[in-house]
Amino acid sequence: MANVLFLNPNRWGRGITALWIPSHAAVLKSRGHDVRLFDATFYKDWRHDEVAYNTANQQYKPSDYDRYIRLKEDVSRGLEECIRSYDPDVIFWSGLSSFIHGEGEYVNIQYGHQLVESCRHQGRALKIAGGLQPTADPDAMPRRFPRVDYFIRGESEFVLADLVDRLHRHEEFISIRGLVWRTDSRTVVNPTQEILTDMDRIPPYDYSLFEDQVFFRPYQGQVVRAVDYELSRGCLYTCSYCVETVIQRYYGFKERTPRGALRNPKGYLRHKSAERVFEEMRRLTREFGITLFRCQDTNFLTIDRKTLLRLAELLEGSGLDVKLYIETRPDGINRESIALLKRLKVDGVGMGVELASEEFRETHLNRFADKDKIVEAFRLLREAGIKRTAYNIIGLPDEDEAMLLQTIRFNRLIDPDNVTVAFYSPYLGTEQQTRGVRIRDFNDYEYNVDAQLRTLSRSTRMSKETLEFYKRYFVRLVREGLEKLEAFKRLEPAAV
Helix, strand or coil: CCEEEEEECCCCCCCCCCCHHHHHHHHHHHCCCEEEEEECCCECCCCCCHHHHHHHCCCCCCCCHHHHCCCECCHHHHHHHHHHHHCCCEEEECCCCCCCCCCCHHHHHHHHHHHHHCCCCCCCCEEEECCHHHHHCHHHHHHHCCCCCEEECCCCHHHHHHHHHHHHCCCCCCCCCCEEEECCCCEEECCCCCCCCCHHHCCCCCHHHCCHHHHEEEECCEEEEEEEECCEECCCECCCCCHHHHHHHHCCCCCECCCCEECCCECCEEECCHHHHHHHHHHHHHHHCCCEEEECCCCHHHCCHHHHHHHHHHHHCCCCCCEEEEECCHHHCCHHHHHHHHHCCEEEEEEEEECCCHHHHHHHHCCCCCHHHHHHHHHHHHHHCCEEEEEEEECCCCCCHHHHHHHHHHHHHHCCCEEEEEECCCCCCCHHHHHHHHCCCCCCHHHCCCCCCCCCCCCCCCCHHHHHHHHHHHHHHHHHCHHHHHHHHHHCHHHC
16 A cells, blocks of 8 residues: 555635545545545645635625634645655645636646645655646656656546556556656656546545535635536537647547537547436535535536436435536527526536627637627526626737727626636647747746736736736626726726
8 A cells, every 4th residue: 555645735725626636536545545635725824815805806705704714824834744744655736637727726736846845854755746737748847847756647547546556566657658757868758548438437536535624615605515526527619728628639639620619529528427426416415515516517518418317317306405506608508408407406607708709709719609699698597597607808819908898898788697707828738828928928827827827918908907907896897887997997096
């Protein structure tokens, strides 16, 4: 048996059950290894108070979340003490899952490395990291993150488990597919491992590693017991800024249609069985009191319909008092799909609006979403009593203030229950990020972002101060109207 220490370098300051943790733990434990977690979430000297930040700009409704958490002191000392007492054979952080596009998981690799560097005592453990960065840019990894001994590209549950197995048996492991490491003279990039085709091969995800306060989460002005969850992996669309396109290419799914979709998505779109999902949900509800499943699936309504129908049957007959929050695209929303969502206990739906200009979305982002369809989707969901969240992006290349104001007007038209706005931060290895490097649009941002991806591009036609102003006031302008704009500007004259 080997000792494996997971490092969760979450800086958001609130509980996140990053999906790579329970999935990798499940596989390792099934092989007989011991797994523990050092979670940096609630250390005062490490956290950014994401709840306060997004409550202030009205992306979150006010709640008493702080009453449910207890903060700790000195994250570096805490990690050192954990390493000394546990004496791990392997320290691992950052992995791919359907959550890689989500709350801060993208930056796990850089923050994990920063934490390890801060420790004077690092023990004898091999340090291994996965995630998007090794998948997209393997040759740069040893230079970027010199404390890491081995990197894993692509989905890493079984690659890591095979490595730990061989390490424990004192066998050679450097031939394992998906590995990247540095010799004295060069970076070695092994061939691609096979994609995980059957998600049920992963044993039931093990959430027992998380401390109890991680499960508390602000939601719609309340504090609920929640987990991040995945029913599926993969997306059939090819938006030019999205992490999915990097993973698609890594596994050989490269052919696209003219309308921004994979030509042959079979084999890339994968899902758990309905029975497996139901049993996981029932277990998590009973063991941890979970009432909200924050489904991180990239596009929920592209999950096999028969599987969703069967899951609806199981949930309806179970008596489970749970809610689901999902993400999908507006083009999948119609009266039939809404009826299914209601049966699945879906309480909220998040959809990408990004910006109002349909032409800009298509030509710059390779995202084909009909404006009228977006309006209809938000209307139908409102009529069905399902809460709607609109995801918006500002600071896009060549975006000017008039375009941003157009996006605010469009949000007023669709009238979402919740509004989020993020700075444009295309993922490493995407077409938009590659273009950004070519035109020097970012200051090496993909390795030096903050925990919420609040990085700004240079080619936007607005100043940093103007964009930060609109991020602070975006939701208020949607709620209160653009007639308040000049009054808000007078409050912060330096920003505009």
